Amino acid sequence: METRILDGQSRIIDVRGIKIGDGYPPVMIAGPCAVENEEQIFQTAIKVKNAGANILRGGVFKPRTSPYVFQGLGKEGLLMMKKIADELDMPIITELMDIGNLELIYEYADILQIGSRNMYNYPLLKALGDVDKPVMLKRGMSATINEWILAAEYIAAHGNTKIILCERGIRSFETYTRNTLDLSAVPIMKEKTGLPIIVDPSHGTGRRELIKPMSKAALACGADGLMIEVHIQPDKALSDAQQSIDTEHFKQIMSEIIPFCNPL
Ligand code: PEP
Numbered sequence: 001m002e003t004r005i006l007d008g009q010s011r012i013i014d015v016r017g018i019k020i021g022d023g024y025p026p027v028m029i030a031g032p033c034a035v036e037n038e039e040q041i042f043q044t045a046i047k048v049k050n051a052g053a054n055i056l057r058g059g060v061f062k063p064r065t066s067p068y069v070f071q072g073l074g075k076e077g078l079l080m081m082k083k084i085a086d087e088l089d090m091p092i093i094t095e096l097m098d099i100g101n102l103e104l105i106y107e108y109a110d111i112l113q114i115g116s117r118n119m120y121n122y123p124l125l126k127a128l129g130d131v132d133k134p135v136m137l138k139r140g141m142s143a144t145i146n147e148w149i150l151a152a153e154y155i156a157a158h159g160n161t162k163i164i165l166c167e168r169g170i171r172s173f174e175t176y177t178r179n180t181l182d183l184s185a186v187p188i189m190k191e192k193t194g195l196p197i198i199v200d201p202s203h204g205t206g207r208r209e210l211i212k213p214m215s216k217a218a219l220a221c222g223a224d225g226l227m228i229e230v231h232i233q234p235d236k237a238l239s240d241a242q243q244s245i246d247t248e249h250f251k252q253i254m255s256e257i258i259p260f261c262n263p264l
C-alpha cells in the first residue's frame with residue numbers, strides 16, 4: 001500500500017477554534033440523524049450544547065436504503081440547522097452526498113461529512129481535495145483498513161489534509177447489532193495515518209442501549225471524539241429511531257465518560 005502524504009505524523013484539525021486530535025480533549029459531536037423541523041433541531045441543539053456537546057450534527061441529504069422513506073429536508077434543513085448553530089455558536093457537520101451539492105454544503109457547514117456509502121466515491125473524494133474546510137471521512141461499511149487509508153489519501157493527494165476519520169462499524173456475520181463496531185481501527189488508523197479519529201457508536205451498533213458502553217470503550221482506546229445521534233423524541237425519529245437517544249440519556253453519557261477521556 002502506498003501513502004505519500006498521510007505518513008503517521010500526528011495532525012491536529014482546527015474547527016473554528018476547536019482542536020481535534022492528539023493531546024486535546026475528545027470532541028463531542030451530537031444531534032439528530034436528520035433535521036426534521038425547526039422545533040426538533042432547535043430543542044436538540046440547545047440541550048446537547050448544555051450537556052457539553054461541541055459540534056452539532058444533522059443530516060439534510062440522507063442516504064436512505066429505501067427510496068420511499070424520508071430523504072431529508074435539503075437546503076431548508078441546512079438553513080434551520082445553521083440558524084440555531086449560529087445562535088449557540090456551535091460549528092456544524094452535515095453529509096455531502098453528491099458533488100452537485102458541494103458548494104451549498106461548503107457554504108454552511110464547518111465540517112463536510114462523507115458517509116459510509118460514499119467512501120469509495122473517488123470523484124467525490126478528489127473534489128474534496130480542493131476544499132479548504134475539514135472533511136470527516138466515514139469508514140465504508142465493507143472497507144478494509146487499507147481501503148479506508150487510501151480513500152483518505154485520495155483527499156490528501158488532491159490538496160486537502162484537513163481530514164478526520166470516523167469509525168462507524170462494518171458489516172459482519174453478526175445480526176444482533178446493525179454493524180460491528182471495530183474499535184481496533186482506532187489505534188491502527190491513528191498510528192498509520194496520524195489523522196484524528198472519531199467513533200460513531202450510533203451507527204456502529206444500531207442499538208441505543210449500547211451507546212454508553214461503546215462510547216466509554218472508544219475513548220478508552222484513544223478516540224479523539226464521539227459522534228452520537230440524539231433526538232428529543234427518539235421513538236418518533238424519522239430515521240434511525242432505534243439507535244437515537246434522548247437528551248437526558250446524552251447528558252448521562254457526558255457525565256459518565258469523563259474518566260475515559262485522555263487515559264493514554
Ligand atoms: C450519518 O452519520 O448520518 C450516516 C448516514 O452514517 P453512515 O454514513 O455511517 O451510515
Ligand code: MN
Pocket residue numbers: 033034203229239240
Ligand atoms: Mn443515522
